Amino acid sequence: MESKTYPFFRGLFRGIFKSFYRWKVIGQENIPEGEGLVLCANHISNWDPILLGCGIERQVHFMAKAELFRIPVISSLIKDFGTYPVKRGAGDRQAIRTSLELAKQGKVLGIFPEGKRNRTGEGKVGNILPGAAMIALKSGVRVVPVAIIGPYRFFRGVTIIYGKPVDLTAAVAGKDNAERTQAAAEVIRSEIQKILDIHKK
Template identity: 80%
Template sequence: MHLYPFFRSLFRGIFASVYRWRVIGRENIPDGEGIVLCANHISNWDPVLLGCGIERQVHFMAKQELFKVPVLSWLIRNFGAFPVKRGAGDRQAIRKSLEVVNQGKVLGIFPEGRRNRAGAGDVGKVLPGAAMIALKAGVRVVPVAIIGPYRLFRPITIIYGKPIDIVAEVAGKESGERTQYAAEVIRREIQALMDIHKKRA
């Protein structure tokens, strides 16, 4: 576990010097409760960036193929990552996700499911997994916008929005509609953060 703050400090230095990164809304991350961070996904660097922006450790699902690479597997396990089978309903990964937030920890998810290289463009279709986990656990969701692209000495911005009470958002909805509606709320809130950045740019 002691590796996490060391590498976080290391990568903060890299992002500051190489990408001139800006972090906005760090104060929106609540202390002492399980939360789900939901961010748009534009690069393989996104998990590192998402974790570097805040003081709490972020736990991620990572594709199971990465855990077959000896050194990388050891490293990402020490960072709190756990495997998920992509393209299938991985019940074990879902159980682990619920365990993480129920223990009061931070779970990071990219609900688009794959990289969307548009950078500062629009959020793509959001899959229901993150919404389902938040609803099952009864935890809040923090929307996050990553504004790229990742280019040397070009600014990259990460914006943490205010927490969303996702359970309250779906109150009054039919049970069969709640997860999909919650997923749309998450997509909309990430998009709103990106739109605000566009207006300021």
């Protein structure tokens, strides 16, 4: 169930994107109801988490750096958005446990598997970290590849495309345990890149 704050701000930012960024959303029908999902998107701007959440009707849960949860007003707001803390620079087991619990509860997670913004501007997905693949494999939920095409400039247009859900467990069937996560991460990278190649301007 969504918080009361989440749909209000989603509507607010939808208005901003539509009015100033000629926002276009493709593939909303690819987001099923009632099942856990991991949305995996390329990362080009600090606006990406907001854009990713605004494009669909389901609430999207994100990790956010732990430092934000020490700021009283900000902490209350982002917790109401369904955001949870992660300690950067090291494997945060609690953040991973929270991700797995949310996925198994049928929630939607939003993850940028490149780990940081890709500034190449060439429409290419950078190196993929294994976290999103690991969470999807361990929780058994499907991954939705998502492509964001900018630039985020007034009246220039920004597009977000939600691809069809991918079952990573089936995609890496037959792989040795040591290879499964790496192979699944490559599937995520490849699926996002396919969408970018089809839709990039």
